[in-house]
Amino acid sequence: MSGPLAGVRVADFTWVWAGPTCTMQLAHMGADVIRMESMRRPCFIRTLPPWPDGRPGLNRSGYFNQYNQGKRSILLDLSKPEAVDIAKRIAAMSDIAVENFAGGVIDRLGLGYEELRKVKPDIVMISMSGYGKTGPESGYVSYGPAQVPLSGMSTLTGYRDWPPMHVGMSYGDPTAGLHAAYAVLASLYHREKTGEGQYIDMSQCESTMVLLGEGIMDYTMNGTQPPRSGNRVPKMSPHGIFRCAGEDRWISIACGSDVEFAALCEAMGRRELADDARFRALADRKGHEDELETEIEAWTLTQDAFELRDRLQAKGVAAFPPMLNRELAEDRHLNERGFFVEKEHPEVGVRKHAGIPWRMSATACEVWRAAPTIGQDNEYVFGELLGFSSDQIADLVAREVIH
Numbered sequence: 596m597s598g599p600l601a602g603v604r605v606a607d608f609t610w611v612w613a614g615p616t617c618t619m620q621l622a623h624m625g626a627d628v629i630r631m632e633s634m635r636r637p638c639f640i641r642t643l644p645p646w647p648d649g650r651p652g653l654n655r656s657g658y659f660n661q662y663n664q665g666k667r668s669i670l671l672d673l674s675k676p677e678a679v680d681i682a683k684r685i686a687a688m689s690d691i692a693v694e695n696f697a698g699g700v701i702d703r704l705g706l707g708y709e710e711l712r713k714v715k716p717d718i719v720m721i722s723m724s725g726y727g728k729t730g731p732e733s734g735y736v737s738y739g740p741a742q743v744p745l746s747g748m749s750t751l752t753g754y755r756d757w758p759p760m761h762v763g764m765s766y767g768d769p770t771a772g773l774h775a776a777y778a779v780l781a782s783l784y785h786r787e788k789t790g791e792g793q794y795i796d797m798s799q800c801e802s803t804m805v806l807l808g809e810g811i812m813d814y815t816m817n818g819t820q821p822p823r824s825g826n827r828v829p830k831m832s833p834h835g836i837f838r839c840a841g842e843d844r845w846i847s848i849a850c851g852s853d854v855e856f857a858a859l860c861e862a863m864g865r866r867e868l869a870d871d872a873r874f875r876a877l878a879d880r881k882g883h884e885d886e887l888e889t890e891i892e893a894w895t896l897t898q899d900a901f902e903l904r905d906r907l908q909a910k911g912v913a914a915f916p917p918m919l920n921r922e923l924a925e926d927r928h929l930n931e932r933g934f935f936v937e938k939e940h941p942e943v944g945v946r947k948h949a950g951i952p953w954r955m956s957a958t959a960c961e962v963w964r965a966a967p968t969i970g971q972d973n974e975y976v977f978g979e980l981l982g983f984s985s986d987q988i989a990d991l992v993a994r995e996v997i998h
Contacts, residue, residue, distance in 0.1 A: 598625025616772020
């Protein structure tokens with residue numbers, strides 16, 4: 596393993612999406628991440644599609660294999676005290692512990708911060724519960740899709756006079772994972788300076804809510820709740836997605852200034868629109884947005900989306916087609932930058948996954964292997980790392996402490 600976190604070990608008690616997103620960032624940076632999994636209750640996303648060739652299996656989920664690349668996996672039955680003791684031994688050899696169970700679960704297992712700091716006083720531990728460990732909603736059930744409406748995002752999503760809408764993906768999960776990774780890195784830096792570990796109480800809902808700071812500020816300053824506005828935004832016009840030639844083909848166009856709008860009009864062959872009193876300045880365009888969008892879409896309907904992207908970008912206009920999965924996987928730009936990762940997986944072979952979205956000049960990061968099959972690293976962790984003999988491991992397996 597290489598990267599800025601090479602030599603750092605993570606005791607990973609996460610599952611589903613939010614927690615694994617956090618530990619994936621740490622693995623990308625070179626940390627040795629050990630997932631503690633269970634055969635009694637396998638990670639939920641191990642059971643989710645897509646599966647290669649449509650054949651399900653705990654090791655075949657593209658969903659799981661995307662968010663757990665570069666990690667190890669062991670199998671423990673944490674309902675048994677001996678397994679909890681083994682988990683503590685791993686924590687004692689770790690720098691970081693990450694968990695995103697429902698509030699209180701990790702403490703009931705005997706693996707909360709107060710227990711782990713007894714075996715590793717300077718450990719950094721983060722709990723990524725849905726609503727935090729304090730407050731009247733701390734015990735509420737949480738999934739990423741529930742956090743989106745609670746954060747206020749759904750209220751702002753949709754068209755005027757339509758009901759609130761979901762945003763198309765579970766923003767709460769990956770957003771929480773990214774914020775958790777930032778908090779862990781800051782805590783590691785603090786430990787390096789002071790020698791002190793610490794506990795991080797994180798609310799996944801709050802990590803989504805911070806994306807909507809302007810909505811909260813608008814209310815606290817002005818007492819207002821803006822209406823839903825579809826693809827439109829207050830400080831740009833046009834700002835939308837327009838039909839192009841072909842079936843279900845579209846292009847997004849956003850003009851952030853009058854200069855950019857004039858460039859769009861030139862590309863359309865309609866320079867007169869830039870001088871039209873209805874569209875001359877932003878305030879004019881905002882007041883006649885329906886008419887403006889009608890003019891634009893009458894033109895885009897005759898255009899190929901990707902050819903139009905190139906023409907508009909050449910004139911300094913932000914424009915891009917909404918990409919299909921196939922187009923993303925085959926995208927020349929992403930492939931030439933080395934964004935995609937292809938690693939051999941024991942059950943699904945070589946598959947293309949989204950990789951690391953940053954490039955560091957001095958501390959190169961890498962995905963060192965594909966996501967683990969369930970329990971793939973039992974022998975390494977129990978044998979080499981913890982020093983159990985083959986007879987001890989066989990006994991633990993026979994008693995189903997480990998699997």
